[in-house]
Amino acid sequence: MEVVNIKKKFSLFNEHWSPKIIGQLNGQDVKLAKLKGEFVWHNHKDEDELFYIVKGTLIIEFRDRKITLNEGEMLIVPKGVEHKPIAKEEVWVLLFEPSHIKHTGNVQHELTKEHFEKI
Amino acid sequence: MEVVNIKKKFSLFNEHWSPKIIGQLNGQDVKLAKLKGEFVWHNHKDEDELFYIVKGTLIIEFRDRKITLNEGEMLIVPKGVEHKPIAKEEVWVLLFEPSHIKHTGNVQHELTKEHFEKI
Numbered sequence: 001m002e003v004v005n006i007k008k009k010f011s012l013f014n015e016h017w018s019p020k021i022i023g024q025l026n027g028q029d030v031k032l033a034k035l036k037g038e039f040v041w042h043n044h045k046d047e048d049e050l051f052y053i054v055k056g057t058l059i060i061e062f063r064d065r066k067i068t069l070n071e072g073e074m075l076i077v078p079k080g081v082e083h084k085p086i087a088k089e090e091v092w093v094l095l096f097e098p099s100h101i102k103h104t105g106n107v108q109h110e111l112t113k114e115h116f117e118k119i
Numbered sequence: 120m121e122v123v124n125i126k127k128k129f130s131l132f133n134e135h136w137s138p139k140i141i142g143q144l145n146g147q148d149v150k151l152a153k154l155k156g157e158f159v160w161h162n163h164k165d166e167d168e169l170f171y172i173v174k175g176t177l178i179i180e181f182r183d184r185k186i187t188l189n190e191g192e193m194l195i196v197p198k199g200v201e202h203k204p205i206a207k208e209e210v211w212v213l214l215f216e217p218s219h220i221k222h223t224g225n226v227q228h229e230l231t232k233e234h235f236e237k238i
Contacts, residue, residue, distance in 0.1 A: 001181075001186065001194060001195065001196065001197070001200075002194075003186060003187075003188060003192050003193075003194055004192060004193045004194070005191060005192050006171075006191050006192070006193065007191055022193075023169065023193065023195050024195075025167035025168070025169055025195045025197075025215065025216075026147065026166060026167050026216070026217055028145065028147060028215070030169065030193075030215070047145060048144035048145050049144070050142065050144055050149065052125075062120075067120065067122060068122075069122060072124060072125050072126055073122050073123060073124050073125070074122075074123045074125065074141075074142065074149075075120060075121075075122055075123070076120065076142050076143075076144045077120065078120070078144075081120075096144070096147075096149075096215060097144075097145070098145055
């Protein structure tokens with residue numbers, strides 16, 4: 001068992017759109033990511049995905065609306081729902097999702113990570 | 120989809136040791152709880168359990184050690200590991216765990232909740 005300090009873990013990396021695994025339980029990953037700029041439209045056919053904002057403001061575009069998430073707020077994006085995260089300024093986000101999830105879901109893109117580093 | 124503000128959700132209840140569901144995904148619950156005093160020794164045979172401290176300091180006793188968790192820190196207690204949370208002052212905690220989990224695991228106790236309210 002390891003006590004994980006979220007802010008200390010965020011200090012260990014600077015890349016954007018490259019989630020790092022900080023914990024695993026019940027087949028799910030807890031990940032941290034720093035986001036800046038626009039991500040790619042995608043969906044996860046079989047996985048719901050939780051975004052919790054640790055710092056900054058994240059916009060998530062959906063096909064029918066746009067949702068703004070501020071620090072201390074979370075949103076669960078249900079499986080199959082297309083979404084596109086946008087961070088005008090850097091955002092720190094905690095993700096909770098199944099361990100087998102693909103980074104860009106149904107889309108292969110230059111931002112796609114095939115492997116998530118554990119930190 | 121609902122934007123969930125964690126601190127606003129905490130303002131909706133005051134009971135101790137009575138986790139509230141604020142989100143569900145992939146068969147897992149995200150819960151909030153306010154803790155004060157000593158809980159009961161228990162374990163969850165089949166479920167890992169994540170504690171994330173939103174406010175305060177939580178001590179978790181294990182049979183072989185004691186772990187202190189401060190604000191912004193998290194700990195995953197693996198399935199089967201006996202533990203006893205202790206909050207000398209009130210602690211606000213976020214929990215991730217499977218939806219079918221029993222509150223006090225293998226133990227039936229006056230603190231046991233049979234049902235978790237959604238807020």
